[in-house]
Amino acid sequence: MPRLLPLLVIAVWIFFWYRNRKRATARPACTTTAPAATSRLSAEAAALGLLPQDQQDTERVRRDPQIDGAREAAERGAWEPAAEAMTAIGKDWERRTALVIALAQAAAEEDAWLTAWEAARPGDPDAAAVRARSTVFLAWELRGGHTADRTSAEQFEGFHRVLLRAREDIARAIELAPEDPSPHVSDLWAGLGLGYPHAYMHELWAEITTRAPYHYEAHYSALQYWCAKWHGSAEMARDFADKAASGAPAGTLLPALRLVAHFEHLDRPFLGRHYRTPEARAMADALLADLPAVRPDHPRLPEARHILAFFLVHQKRYAEALEQFRLVDGCIGSVPWRYYGDPAARYCDYRERAVQGAK
Missing domain, CATH: 1.25.40 (Serine Threonine Protein Phosphatase 5, Tetratricopeptide repeat)
Structure with a gap:
């Protein structure tokens, strides 16, 4: 019996290791629906004039x-x-x-x-x-x-x-x-x-x-071509975004391309650690610096604010994120929310994190 004891210990360890590994691999890479509890409109969000989930327009990005x-x-x-x-x-x-x-x-x-x-x-x-x-x-x-x-x-x-x-x-x-x-x-x-x-x-x-030369819609469209999911690679897409943003005058929105390229090439794009690197923080800072010079009627301005708010929440910069959410609330047909199975629920989940974190 004493000789069998080490073998039994090893066998038990292998059993539990295998069971835990099986559970981990069965877990989805990311959730696509927000928890019901965070989908409700909090008192703080209501006081700010933010809209409930069922009043979010998931088809359009602006009026x-x-x-x-x-x-x-x-x-x-x-x-x-x-x-x-x-x-x-x-x-x-x-x-x-x-x-x-x-x-x-x-x-x-x-x-x-x-x-x-x-x-x-x-x-x-x-x-x-x-x-x-x-x-x-x-x-x-x-x-x-x-x-x-x-x-x-x-x-x-x-x-x-x-x-x-x-x-x-x-x-x-x-x-x-x-x-x-x-x-x-x-x-x-x-x-x-x-x-x-x-x-x-x-x-x-x-x-x-x-x-x-600084047409945002054209740049966004070309960026999709250079993405790895189409006819380019992560390196090509990021290089395209960097060149466009670095050579553009203020107010073109082109710094937003860096955020889009970063988001598009993550294996698990909803994990916060991908957005807390020095590079990702610098991307958000560059877009924040560009926004005051962007014309208010720019048709893609709200979309840039949406992805910026997403980055800022992951960076725990809640007050800055909340400022963006207040400017786009009501129309959410944009990246990143449209990548979720329930865009309105996920949008409201992130918005609530900004509301609570900014208190």
């Missing part, structure tokens, strides 16, 4: 009367307000691209109003820009949002066929308005799906930056 009004009119079948809004925006390329995207999303659902616009004004460059982006949206809807292994051959066939058609629409839009960068931005998303070679992407990028 913009000009852009929203044009899209809502299009959804009702009227093209004239869309055309008027495009004319009013003129060569404000950042807002023009945002309006093109909003109208194109509506046209991808129902394009009778856009067809009527094209018939009433043949050769209208504004309608052509919307048509080009709507065809890109239509292609991505045909593909669906699943990973490649969960996407059927029929979906891929339709996806590539419509993207090739989109290239024709993009070429026409460029011909009709050579100085407008928005059709080229649409081409970035066509290239994401068609797998444009790096050499072509560099040529396309030169066309965009010649027209609008």
Whole structure:
């Protein structure tokens, strides 16, 4: 019996080690729904005028009367307000691209109003820009949002066929308005799906930056191409973001690209330790320093505030995070929340951490 005792001890140790290891490996890498207790609106959050979970709009990132009004009119079948809004925006390329995207999303659902616009004004460059982006949206809807292994051959066939058609629409839009960068931005998303070679992407990028060197929407779109999940790598994406941010004047929002690139290349992007490194803190500080110079009507400003608040909560900089949450509350259709199964619950969870931590 004394000889068997060490063997029994080892056997018991192995049993418990294996059981604990099995439990650890069965645990999901990150949770996708927030605990119910933290989803309720606390008294402190209510006193600050923050909205409850069921009043968070998970589809939009901001309310913009000009852009929203044009899209809502299009959804009702009227093209004239869309055309008027495009004319009013003129060569404000950042807002023009945002309006093109909003109208194109509506046209991808129902394009009778856009067809009527094209018939009433043949050769209208504004309608052509919307048509080009709507065809890109239509292609991505045909593909669906699943990973490649969960996407059927029929979906891929339709996806590539419509993207090739989109290239024709993009070429026409460029011909009709050579100085407008928005059709080229649409081409970035066509290239994401068609797998444009790096050499072509560099040529396309030169066309965009010649027209609008600090165009945030274009930079964000190109960053997606250079991410590891598409046609680049973590190093390429971070290098692209660093070069864009370091060479930009104040008020362009381009420092936000560093945060996006960092978030996109984490195996477990919701673990706080990834955001408490000196590098991650410097990214947040650079974006904080840029925000005062950003125009208030910049269409991507709220999205930058969302990811900044996410970083700041993980860095336990709760008062600074709360300031961002108060400026974006109510519209949360943004990174990082849309990566969660229940975006509103997770957003409110992080917001509450900021509320309580800032007390």
